[in-house]
Amino acid sequence: MNFLPPGKYFADGNFALTEGAIHAGCRFFAGYPITPSSEVLERMSIRLPEVGGHFIEMEDEIASMAAIIGASNGGSKSMTATSGPGFSLMQENIGLGVITETPTVVLDEMRGGPSTGIPTRVGQGDVMQTRWGSHGDLAPITFAPNSVQESFDLEIEAFNAAETYRQPVIVASDQVIGHLTEILEVKNMEDYHIVQRETRKIRNGNEGVYDYSRDFIPMFEAGTGFRGNVDSLTHDERGYPSNESSVEKEMLEHLLNKVRKNEDKIVKYEEFLVEDSKLVVVAYGITSRSVKQAVKEARKEGLKVGMFRPITLWPFPEKRIRQLAEQSKEFIVPEINYGQYSHSVREYSQTEIKEMHFPPGAVPDYRVILKEIERCLR
Amino acid sequence: MRFGVRMYGMGGQGIITLAKLVGEATVEDGKFVLMTEEYSPYITGGWSKANLVISEDTVDYPIPEQIDYLVTLSQEGLDVNVSDLIPNTKILTERSLVSVPGEWKEQTTEISAIQISKELKNPKGANVVMMGAFSGLTRIFSEESGRRAIAKRFPKYVDANIACFEKGFEEGMKFGR
Numbered sequence: 001m002n003f004l005p006p007g008k009y010f011a012d013g014n015f016a017l018t019e020g021a022i023h024a025g026c027r028f029f030a031g032y033p034i035t036p037s038s039e040v041l042e043r044m045s046i047r048l049p050e051v052g053g054h055f056i057e058m059e060d061e062i063a064s065m066a067a068i069i070g071a072s073n074g075g076s077k078s079m080t081a082t083s084g085p086g087f088s089l090m091q092e093n094i095g096l097g098v099i100t101e102t103p104t105v106v107l108d109e110m111r112g113g114p115s116t117g118i119p120t121r122v123g124q125g126d127v128m129q130t131r132w133g134s135h136g137d138l139a140p141i142t143f144a145p146n147s148v149q150e151s152f153d154l155e156i157e158a159f160n161a162a163e164t165y166r167q168p169v170i171v172a173s174d175q176v177i178g179h180l181t182e183i184l185e186v187k188n189m190e191d192y193h194i195v196q197r198e199t200r201k202i203r204n205g206n207e208g209v210y211d212y213s214r215d216f217i218p219m220f221e222a223g224t225g226f227r228g229n230v231d232s233l234t235h236d237e238r239g240y241p242s243n244e245s246s247v248e249k250e251m252l253e254h255l256l257n258k259v260r261k262n263e264d265k266i267v268k269y270e271e272f273l274v275e276d277s278k279l280v281v282v283a284y285g286i287t288s289r290s291v292k293q294a295v296k297e298a299r300k301e302g303l304k305v306g307m308f309r310p311i312t313l314w315p316f317p318e319k320r321i322r323q324l325a326e327q328s329k330e331f332i333v334p335e336i337n338y339g340q341y342s343h344s345v346r347e348y349s350q351t352e353i354k355e356m357h358f359p360p361g362a363v364p365d366y367r368v369i370l371k372e373i374e375r376c377l378r
Numbered sequence: 379m380r381f382g383v384r385m386y387g388m389g390g391q392g393i394i395t396l397a398k399l400v401g402e403a404t405v406e407d408g409k410f411v412l413m414t415e416e417y418s419p420y421i422t423g424g425w426s427k428a429n430l431v432i433s434e435d436t437v438d439y440p441i442p443e444q445i446d447y448l449v450t451l452s453q454e455g456l457d458v459n460v461s462d463l464i465p466n467t468k469i470l471t472e473r474s475l476v477s478v479p480g481e482w483k484e485q486t487t488e489i490s491a492i493q494i495s496k497e498l499k500n501p502k503g504a505n506v507v508m509m510g511a512f513s514g515l516t517r518i519f520s521e522e523s524g525r526r527a528i529a530k531r532f533p534k535y536v537d538a539n540i541a542c543f544e545k546g547f548e549e550g551m552k553f554g555r
Contacts (some may be wrong), residue, residue: 010398010402010405035419119419120416120417120418120419121416176440179415179416180412180414180440181397181398181401181411181413183411241392289438289440291438293438341541363439364413366439
């Protein structure tokens with residue numbers, strides 16, 4: 001089988017993430033098995049050879065991240081899949097992907113933490129790690145699916161964003177979504193927009209590896225005649241290392257601005273009944289499904305409540321949150337952690353923020369969220 | 379109408395596969411199904427559990443609000459789930475592994491799935507016998523959809539598994555209404 005044929009499938013999130021990646025053109029996977037993302041690795045080991053790609057089971061997650069950066073520089077769209085403990089190990093090399101402007105996709109399927117935590121059960125404790133996990137200044141792009149369908153669709157978007165902005169893009173799913181089985185609808189291949197990689201193979205004159213005056217410049221493809229440096233040190237446009245603050249400024253501002261200037265194009269969110277709402281519940285991933293149910297029940301009682309769901313956790317949907325903060329007397333932010341994304345919501349809103357902390361290990365009970373909505377609006 | 383189904387057993391018994399088969403067959407019949415799964419962080423022998431929400435319309439919240447049906451292939455599956463059951467919950471158990479206390483006897487159907495699968499020379503098919511029994515007992519999905527789901531999942535072992543399914547169906551039907 002080449003691409004998953006169009007049709008309806010009763011499939012789980014990990015299946016959808018894998019097939020979405022293959023649709024997007026992923027042809028290299030390196031990883032180390034870890035619950036709850038192991039099924040992605042397992043399926044990749046079968047599927048990539050079928051589509052002419054390569055699969056490597058690595059010795060650990062540090063090496064996995066390094067391998068997919070190498071593969072991407074070699075010309076292959078690449079990805080890895082992991083969970084909290086592995087994601088922690090990948091942080092340094094995620095920064096390597098950022099500074100070398102290497103497109104790749106990292107799937108982090110969140111489970112209970114810290115450390116080994118609750119390996120087989122859900123958590124949402126890596127949310128700020130997808131933002132600030134690697135040292136230095138980064139402008140990360142993180143997608144958070146809340147269904148099997150989105151696991152497929154956002155995996156394609158993640159690859160497109162990685163290719164467009166030339167950096168590692170993170171898909172932050174969770175144990176429940178990864179192991180949730182529901183209907184997945186796959187369209188015809190030509191109905192998907194796939195960003196194909198353009199590369200430079202021959203160096204024209206003094207052409208640099210990078211160009212800090214432009215947001216987007218095609219990668220050069222290793223091994224084809226374009227000789228260039230790819231360095232983890234701060235570097236100039238030729239790729240040569242530098243210790244100068246002025247070079248750091250030029251490089252870093254380019255790395256940050258290529259994402260920051262395009263936030264409007266990258267940011268995605270879903271709104272549910274927010275138009276007339278006096279109270280907005282902000283939720284992402286699996287928690288948003290409990291929230292949607294709670295909002296539906298509250299609406300039956302005549303309570304004016306809505307849901308705002310960031311689909312891209314980062315860049316933060318700042319503009320829309322500011323607008324909603326003006327119309328809403330309060331925000332509720334339920335998460336399967338002890339308060340992470342709520343800090344960012346607070347940063348951009350003058351309204352009251354009510355954090356709801358759910359311990360890892362279970363899907364938040366919608367009735368608990370409903371009670372909190374009732375308490376706020378009555 | 380919305381149903382909640384819980385399936386429970388030990389790692390290696392095929393509980394997740396059983397739930398996927400039931401889900402697939404129910405989807406074939408045009409219903410909406412959400413299935414979540416969980417397992418213990420141990421090797422074979424730890425617990426394994428699946429929840430299904432079955433409805434005529436789409437559902438957001440993936441956890442069943444009540445357990446209308448409990449299918450268990452282990453004693454633990456009965457013991458730990460008792461507190462989640464409602465007075466009308468129908469229970470389906472593997473006879474050789476689960477001893478059912480008196481107060482639950484009336485609503486329980488005991489199936490010798492392991493023995494049946496051995497008799498049919500498909501000892502790995504005990505979960506498929508249970509699938510058949512579940513179908514016969516509840517009629518949540520049709521026999522035909524059950525066969526199609528099996529053919530999709532086990533293309534190389536269709537006949538052996540259909541045999542298990544049909545025998546299970548027959549057993550379940552004896553107790554169904």
